[in-house]
Amino acid sequence: FGRWLLMSAYHMTEEALLAYIREIRRFRPRFIQAYPSTAAILARYMVEHGVAPFPTVKAVLCGSENLYPWQRDLLAEAFGCRVFSWYGNSEQTVLAGECEESTHYHIFPEYGVVELIGRDGRPVEGPGVLGEVVATNLTNYICPLIRYRTMDLATAATGPCTCGRHYPLLERVEGRLQDFIVTNNHRLISMTAVNMHSDVFDNVVQFQFYQERAGEVLLRLIKKPGYNDRDTGYILGELDKKFEGDVDVTIHFVTEIPRTRRGKYQFLVQKLPLDRWGISV
Ligand SMILES: [Zn+2]
Structure with missing residues (x-):
């Protein structure tokens, strides 16, 4: 390289x-x-x-x-x-990447076999339906993982891609189950719904959601010098629309937001134990 x-x-x-x-x-x-x-x-x-x-x-x-x-x-x-x-995991059961012609993830089947499994434990039918990525690794001869549950959710796309590669395609990878906010009536809202690249967060350096109860989130914010009460009102109003009034948001101002040990920055710290499309208790 x-x-x-x-x-x-x-x-x-x-x-x-x-x-x-x-x-x-x-x-x-x-x-x-x-x-x-x-x-x-x-x-x-x-x-x-x-x-x-x-x-x-x-x-x-x-x-x-x-x-x-x-x-x-x-x-x-x-x-x-x-x-x-690109999409992969440290267990090395799945590898997929975008090509020069589309933003769909091309699954490399020589690396791992990928299935999308629904809440009934069966493969989901058709493109656009959300399923859990369950993958079987084909390169690890020491500790093979067979039909390994990644806890990632994704939707399939119809192929083939215009680039001509005959790989199975994922349209979207919604990310980990732990990347969803749980509303009061136990609906899951993907963090992809929260658009940070809009003027709502203009006066915010960094933010992080924290949830430990359904229907309630804490929003940690690092303010920029120009931040004022109008920003607070704007942010809460916009989030209320995204969450359709079903999540209570409390803002806490902080001076630092810690990263994970691997240096990743989490937009959501989800403390609720989530299992396929619901809270597992
Ligand atoms: Zn392609």
Whole structure:
């Protein structure tokens, strides 16, 4: 793969971001590979400060986390190129990626066999129906995992893709069950419904939802200096629309939002034990 310039996801302060941008320009990379959440921090800084895209970067490669639509838009805007997302897991049962012609995930069947299973334990029928990704690894001869439940939800797409590759396709990967907010009447709302790349969060540095009771969430916010009560009203109003009035949101202002041990940034800390489309108790 040639040369790499590695940058820490843990130290993305304003001063560090400036230094990162300088280093990236000097290094002239062709690709940027990152967690979407950390790439978005850099991208947001660039857009807000009018920093021009890096001319050498041909694509941004994102994996290991859900890529939300607002992140895709933000990254494309800041870096001036296409964003490619791939989907896999550390158990190495599934690998899928986008091609140059579509944003559907092409499943590599020589790596693992993927099934989408519904709540009745049977394969879901047809494109667009949400199922749990259940996968069988084909490359691990020491500890094979057979029909391993990933707890990720996805929908299938109809193929073949116009690129001509005859791989089975996933239309959307909704991410982990733990990425859903549970409403008061136990409906699940995907975090993809919350658009952070809109003016609602203009005066917010970072946010994180925290849930431990159905129908109630805590929203941790790091304020920007210009933040005021109007922002609070706007945010609560918009979230109320998204949650259709079925989730009580309480805002807590914080100065820091911790990352996971692997450096990932979680938009939702879900403490409720979720199982396929419901709370498992
Ligand atoms: Zn394709």
